[in-house]
Amino acid sequence: MDALDDDARAKSGVDFELVSWNYEYELPLVVxxxxxxxxxxxxxxxxxxxxxxxxxETLSFLFGEDPGDDNPNVCCDQLQNTTPSSQPxxxxxxxxxxxxxxxxxxxxxxxxxxxxxxxEKNSTWEMVQLPQGMKPVGCRWIYTVKYKADGxxxxxxxxxxxxxxxxTYGIDYHETFxxxxxxxxxxxxxxxxxxxxxxxxxxxxxxxFLHGDLQEEVYMEPPPGISTTFGPNTVCKLKKSLYGLKxxxxxxxxxxTDSMKRFGYSQSHSDHTLFLKRRGNxxxxxxxxxxxxxxxxxxxxxxxxxxxxxxxxxxxxDLGELQYFLGIEVARSKHGIFLSQRKYVLDLLTETGxxxxxxADTPIEQNHKLGMYPDQVPTDKERYQSNFELNxxxxxxxxxxxxxxxxxxxxxxxxxxxxxxxxxxxxxxxxSDEFVRIILVDAAFIIEVLLRFCYKHLRVENDRIFNxxxxxxxxxxxxxxxxNQLPFFILEDLFDHERNIVGIQTTIIDLSYHFFKTLMHxxxxxxxxxxxxxxxxxxxxxxxxxxxYPLPPQLKSKVPQVQGPFQTLTIGMMSSCVxxxxxxxxxxxxxxxxxxxxxxxxxVKFRKGSSTNIFDIRFNxxxxxxxxxxxxxxxxxxxxxTNLLVFEQTLCKKVENYINDYVVILNILxxxxxxxxxxxxxxxxxxxxxxxxxxxxxxKNLADGVIMADxxxxxxxxxxxxxxxxxFRHRWKEYLIKHFFNSPWTxxxxxxxxxxxxxxxxxxxxxxxxxxxx
Numbered sequence: 023m024d025a026l027d028d029d030a031r032a033k034s035g036v037d038f039e040l041v042s043w044n045y046e047y048e049l050p051l052v053v054x055x056x057x058x059x060x061x062x063x064x065x066x067x068x069x070x071x072x073x074x075x076x077x078x079e080t081l082s083f084l085f086g087e088d089p090g091d092d093n094p095n096v097c098c099d100q101l102q103n104t105t106p107s108s109q110p111x112x113x114x115x116x117x118x119x120x121x122x123x124x125x126x127x128x129x130x131x132x133x134x135x136x137x138x139x140x141x142e143k144n145s146t147w148e149m150v151q152l153p154q155g156m157k158p159v160g161c162r163w164i165y166t167v168k169y170k171a172d173g174x175x176x177x178x179x180x181x182x183x184x185x186x187x188x189x190t191y192g193i194d195y196h197e198t199f200x201x202x203x204x205x206x207x208x209x210x211x212x213x214x215x216x217x218x219x220x221x222x223x224x225x226x227x228x229x230x231f232l233h234g235d236l237q238e239e240v241y242m243e244p245p246p247g248i249s250t251t252f253g254p255n256t257v258c259k260l261k262k263s264l265y266g267l268k269x270x271x272x273x274x275x276x277x278x279t280d281s282m283k284r285f286g287y288s289q290s291h292s293d294h295t296l297f298l299k300r301r302g303n304x305x306x307x308x309x310x311x312x313x314x315x316x317x318x319x320x321x322x323x324x325x326x327x328x329x330x331x332x333x334x335x336x337x338x339x340d341l342g343e344l345q346y347f348l349g350i351e352v353a354r355s356k357h358g359i360f361l362s363q364r365k366y367v368l369d370l371l372t373e374t375g376x377x378x379x380x381x382a383d384t385p386i387e388q389n390h391k392l393g394m395y396p397d398q399v400p401t402d403k404e405r406y407q408s409n410f411e412l413n414x415x416x417x418x419x420x421x422x423x424x425x426x427x428x429x430x431x432x433x434x435x436x437x438x439x440x441x442x443x444x445x446x447x448x449x450x451x452x453x454s455d456e457f458v459r460i461i462l463v464d465a466a467f468i469i470e471v472l473l474r475f476c477y478k479h480l481r482v483e484n485d486r487i488f489n490x491x492x493x494x495x496x497x498x499x500x501x502x503x504x505x506n507q508l509p510f511f512i513l514e515d516l517f518d519h520e521r522n523i524v525g526i527q528t529t530i531i532d533l534s535y536h537f538f539k540t541l542m543h544x545x546x547x548x549x550x551x552x553x554x555x556x557x558x559x560x561x562x563x564x565x566x567x568x569x570x571y572p573l574p575p576q577l578k579s580k581v582p583q584v585q586g587p588f589q590t591l592t593i594g595m596m597s598s599c600v601x602x603x604x605x606x607x608x609x610x611x612x613x614x615x616x617x618x619x620x621x622x623x624x625x626v627k628f629r630k631g632s633s634t635n636i637f638d639i640r641f642n643x644x645x646x647x648x649x650x651x652x653x654x655x656x657x658x659x660x661x662x663x664t665n666l667l668v669f670e671q672t673l674c675k676k677v678e679n680y681i682n683d684y685v686v687i688l689n690i691l692x693x694x695x696x697x698x699x700x701x702x703x704x705x706x707x708x709x710x711x712x713x714x715x716x717x718x719x720x721x722k723n724l725a726d727g728v729i730m731a732d733x734x735x736x737x738x739x740x741x742x743x744x745x746x747x748x749x750f751r752h753r754w755k756e757y758l759i760k761h762f763f764n765s766p767w768t769x770x771x772x773x774x775x776x777x778x779x780x781x782x783x784x785x786x787x788x789x790x791x792x793x794x795x796x
Contacts, residue, residue: 130165133180138248140337141182144232147242147258158241158257160185161266182245183266201275203295203311208348211307215318216359222344222352223317223325227278228337230313234263234273271312272484278310281335285328299324316344393451412486413463416470419482424519428462431516435461438512445509445561447672464508469517471497472533498537499658504665504672507562534566564669567662573680573735574638615690615740616747618697621648624747628704637684643742650701655717656710663724671728682728683735689725690740692718 141147152158161184168176215222227233240260244252263270279289282297287308290296297308299321306319306328317325332338344352349366352359371377421428435442435458442461452460474481474488487493500506510530517530531554560566616624631638631651640649653659663685670679692698695714698721701707702714709717734740 129178130180133165133178134163134247137180137182138245140229141232144229144262146232146262146264147260149252149256150241150259152241152255152257156239156241158243159267160243161245161264163246181265184240184242184260184264185266201294203309203348204293205348207290207293207296207309208316208350211309211316211318212352212359212361218320220318220320221322221325222354223329224341224344224347225315225317225329225332226339226341227313227315227332228339230278230336231263231265231270231274233336234270234275234277236260236263236267236269236273238269240267240269274313278336281332282308285331311348314347316347391451413467415486417463417466420466420470423480426519431462432458434515434519435465435512438515442509442512461508461512465512465516468501468508468513469530471501472530472537476528476533476536499661501563502567502662502665504564504668507564510560510562510566531560531566534563535570538563538567538570564665568666568669568681571635571637571681573678574633574635615744617693618691618700619694621691621743621747622700626743626746628700628706630705637680639684639687639736639739641739641742641746643746646746648743650706652706652708654708654710655698655720660720660724667724667728678735680735685721685724685728686734687736687739688721689728692721694718 161182164181164183166179166181168179170176212222214220242258242260242264244256244258260267263273279294283289285299287297287299287306290298293309295310297310299306301321301324304319304321304324306317306321306324308315308317308328317328319325329338329340343354346352349363349369351362351365353362354360368377371379421431436454439454439458443457471487474485475494481488487497514530517533554560554566554569560569618628622628625646627645627647629647629649631640631649633651636651636653638651641647642649663681666681667685670682692701695718698707698709698714698717702709707717711717711720
């Protein structure tokens with residue numbers, strides 16, 4: 023099937039994108055390859071314009087556009103012919119060979135000999151007598167069948183792997199992977215290669231982890247199956263890293279990084295796996311994924327030189343032009359690049375036994391309760407445990423610091439299991455052991471995050487969260503998700519135990535306040551915090567954030583619910599709101615509630631409120647000043663307000679729904695991007711979304727689906743605003759000021775004209791009187 027047929031182009035759903043490449047920076051300044059694109063993704067040439075005098079090259083990228091039938095672009099036939107029956111996993115299928123079976127199989131015996139030869143050539147170890155008091159690390163053989171992109175067998179691979187400190191999968195086994203390339207960076211490089219006709223070359227480092235230099239003393243038992251060459255009590259003292267050791271990924275990537283810097287390449291700060299080298303207008307880029315690397319650029323001489331330098335430093339394998347990378351098949355013609363993840367999708371379907379499945383709009387029936395059947399086949403939990411890796415690592419650090427056994431906390435939580443389960447709206451379908459384990463792991467993780475955030479000396483080496491600030495940006499929004507909440511009392515109980523042992527002079531409330539205050543840019547909330555104290559006055563983190571913004575005193579007196587006709591607010595998505603106000607006789611009077619722009623035209627003055635409580639909105643009808651505390655509009659504030667709204671509406675009869683009403687009043691005041699711009703101009707809004715339209719849309723999305731109660735906290739505010747707006751003298755006054763008295767010169771001119779007009783009128787009257795007397 024031709025890759026340029028109409029159906030394929032329709033499915034790609036891609037848009038025109040503008041990319042600016044500045045050689046003073048390390049990556050394109052603006053680039054966005056739509057993530058909604060599913061395979062296949064088409065990348066074609068487009069016209070480019072260069073401004074050589076500024077060193078800036080502006081590229082117009084066009085994805086998915088058919089350049090015409092006369093262009094012989096790449097098609098699906100140029101990809102490998104992969105069939106479902108021959109699909110191996112992208113991670114390579116593992117053969118279930120034992121050591122005894124492998125020794126008798128010539129293919130595996132040869133693979134083992136090749137591995138040992140590589141280890142000896144690399145001087146991975148030296149044979150020594152085991153020092154007294156040292157415990158050697160065990161090792162084992164792993165047998166893997168390597169496949170080509172078309173599914174055929176490439177080679178049989180035997181790997182000697184160290185067991186490494188009694189590692190446990192899901193706790194610290196996967197924590198030591200070398201940094202890997204970001205898919206967005208790969209997309210950018212492929213886009214540049216397609217539009218600038220750069221080559222895409224691929225190299226592979228043989229036995230990459232064996233090239234890392236070890237700084238620690240590590241002793242390993244002799245490799246099984248070949249230990250006859252070792253004497254009694256003789257072990258391997260490792261000089262280089264070995265697969266399976268905790269230090270290996272870090273050691274390998276550090277060695278590779280040092281080599282690239284010696285070659286004159288600079289390491290990208292946004293993606294550490296990207297290395298760049300510039301010579302005038304020439305650029306060479308290398309990106310590495312563990313031991314698989316792609317090289318591109320417009321400096322062919324430097325690319326050849328780089329290949330020689332890498333070969334002199336490591337044992338390299340030249341794979342030629344890029345064909346398969348990160349599960350993506352790549353085919354290229356002189357007019358474009360074709361990317362496909364067909365093989366990856368088929369691999370995934372084969373692995374999960376869903377190769378013959380039929381697509382469905384809903385992957386699972388509604389209200390389906392998950393559980394285990396008596397004859398159910400046990401699930402391969404190792405496939406899912408990696409999600410708990412970081413949490414489990416933090417749990418171990420938590421237990422190690424306070425020197426308390428895991429069993430102690432299990433008993434402590436199990437004693438409160440009934441109380442914990444009662445905190446959830448639905449019955450949790452976990453066994454007692456599973457439920458207790460989840461609570462303990464999550465609670466320890468949260469406590470460790472709070473402690474390490476506030477006390478830097480508690481952070482450990484290679485901390486995956488605090489060594490990478492972006493990781494913290496991913497963690498703390500999850501702590502505000504209502505569905506992720508833990509009962510606060512269990513955090514208090516576990517933390518109080520640690521505080522008594524370690525001697526930390528603070529509380530979990532103080533840690534939580536410092537955490538959210540810093541990340542949410544709160545100020546001067548200490549008075550509010552003093553009213554939020556144990557025991558157990560906070561339900562969870564969402565409730566804690568809500569209590570940091572209490573209901574302002576002037577809103578404490580709710581508007582009473584009227585009998586018969588009642589107050590209603592009809593909220594239009596992009597129009598003024600309509601409010602039905604009950605009159606003395608029980609009839610309804612419909613009033614239009616103005617927006618910010620309408621209020622501005624009516625003479626209302628806007629001022630940033632001095633209160634730190636964002637709900638403390640005030641309007642002085644006498645001087646027409648509307649005070650609104652400063653708010654920040656960002657993705658983070660949207661997450662916070664959304665979860666606070668859900669919390670209020672879930673407990674609408676138990677809590678005051680002032681946050682709900684606050685979103686309503688924002689929706690009333692902000693109808694257009696011009697309203698947002700007006701708030702920004704007056705210092706009331708800090709728009710981190712950068713675009714007034716996006717900010718307006720966010721506010722409208724928050725208000726969409728809001729449940730209105732019979733009582734509205736901001737009724738008085740709305741009535742006063744509407745009353746002020748309906749007074750015509752305010753609008754006329756503002757109109758005259760803005761159009762006729764907007765500057766001293768204009769004022770003088772108008773006054774002079776008025777005086778001249780008055781004198782003319784007096785003269786005319788006098789003339790008429792004089793004529794009448796004659």
